[in-house]
Amino acid sequence: xRENFLPFALPDLDGTxxxxxxxxxxxxxxxxxxxxxxxxxxxxxxxxxxxxxxxNSCTAAMHLALEAIGLQPGDxxxxxxxxxxxxxxxxxYFDARPVLVDVxxxxxxxxxxxxxxxxxxxxxxxxxxxxxxxxAELEAVHDxxxxxxxxxxxxxxxxxxxxxxxKMIGALSEVxxxxxxxTKTITTGEGxxxxxxNDALAERCRMMALHGISKDAWKRYTAEGSWYYEIIAPxxxxxxxxxxxxxxxxxxRKAGTMYERRRAIARSYNEAFSxxxxxRVPGDRTDAQHAWHLYMLRLNLDRLRIDRARxxxxxxxxxxxxxxxxxxxxxxxxxxxxxxxxxGDLPVAHREYLREISLPIFSKxxxxxxxxxxxxxTAVAAEHRS
Numbered sequence: 381x382r383e384n385f386l387p388f389a390l391p392d393l394d395g396t397x398x399x400x401x402x403x404x405x406x407x408x409x410x411x412x413x414x415x416x417x418x419x420x421x422x423x424x425x426x427x428x429x430x431x432x433x434x435x436n437s438c439t440a441a442m443h444l445a446l447e448a449i450g451l452q453p454g455d456x457x458x459x460x461x462x463x464x465x466x467x468x469x470x471x472x473y474f475d476a477r478p479v480l481v482d483v484x485x486x487x488x489x490x491x492x493x494x495x496x497x498x499x500x501x502x503x504x505x506x507x508x509x510x511x512x513x514x515x516a517e518l519e520a521v522h523d524x525x526x527x528x529x530x531x532x533x534x535x536x537x538x539x540x541x542x543x544x545x546x547k548m549i550g551a552l553s554e555v556x557x558x559x560x561x562x563t564k565t566i567t568t569g570e571g572x573x574x575x576x577x578n579d580a581l582a583e584r585c586r587m588m589a590l591h592g593i594s595k596d597a598w599k600r601y602t603a604e605g606s607w608y609y610e611i612i613a614p615x616x617x618x619x620x621x622x623x624x625x626x627x628x629x630x631x632x633r634k635a636g637t638m639y640e641r642r643r644a645i646a647r648s649y650n651e652a653f654s655x656x657x658x659x660r661v662p663g664d665r666t667d668a669q670h671a672w673h674l675y676m677l678r679l680n681l682d683r684l685r686i687d688r689a690r691x692x693x694x695x696x697x698x699x700x701x702x703x704x705x706x707x708x709x710x711x712x713x714x715x716x717x718x719x720x721x722x723x724g725d726l727p728v729a730h731r732e733y734l735r736e737i738s739l740p741i742f743s744k745x746x747x748x749x750x751x752x753x754x755x756x757x758t759a760v761a762a763e764h765r766s
Contacts, residue, residue, distance in 0.1 A: 388701040400626035415622035427550025429575035431582035438559030438572035440618035445555040459507040461708040492520035510539035513671025543669035566631035568624040588615040638743035642672040658761040698756040
């Protein structure tokens, strides 16, 4: 058993982030400025998006995207329950209704077959989530959206660098929203990005991210700027700082190397755990590139004498951190009380949540770290098999 505790996730940081941040500090720009613009340009190029708008979280990105499409009170947005709180809460910001449909049992992404029956004349968008970094079945989602004339807004918080049928996630839908939170595949500490091919949507998001001020407000403080500005709409305070963007630039340069390490870890896990009957390895597809933000192992509880909570505790005793992704939204008190959801209403999401555990997978993990996770899972499964 390992001597020190292995956390569920750690950012992969080195001197390159410090050098970029120092450059930003030395320039005198600490809030939105040239580093942010540089990061937007570099990230947009990385995913093939015409426009990239940097903001302070993926939550902000999704909120702005919904505002840009004109979501109103009483409207509906179809999305998945198998996600973090932000996906649905941004819909509620508008007093609109998140309409939750169940997930595919293999991949835990939204089940396209269930989307169309959930659509009404009040549906204004579909929001798929690329859970763990494996793209949702976008072709089917886009087909439904095109026929109904509604936009697709991707929650791609887990999905950099993911590919769907050879194309990078980032320029495939009306809007794609990324996260750069501390545990994500690249991080700015806190941060997000809005990517779109639509000029008007990009301009609206950029303006509303900074108080609804006419575009390029940051230039007011440069030699080419002016003191004059205009408020076009009552906006928000969602801008990314140059300090955060500087960190993002360094992370982006390492993104390929960090991805390859996560993929190698996932391969090692798959090889080891495929031989253990008490667990099920995550689903994957040959037509997609999995970002491996999460490694979502599922327990075959009928072959174990313990439940998921005890399994996690047993890993902790062996100094292995683990987490659970996610408690489905319809199981939380708010959605139960506000919309009358019950766990059985979305049975696949509820059933799979009860047996899911997320194992450590981050690019700073050593070979010994990976082997200690494998040894711990193997030992717990063997000790508690039924």
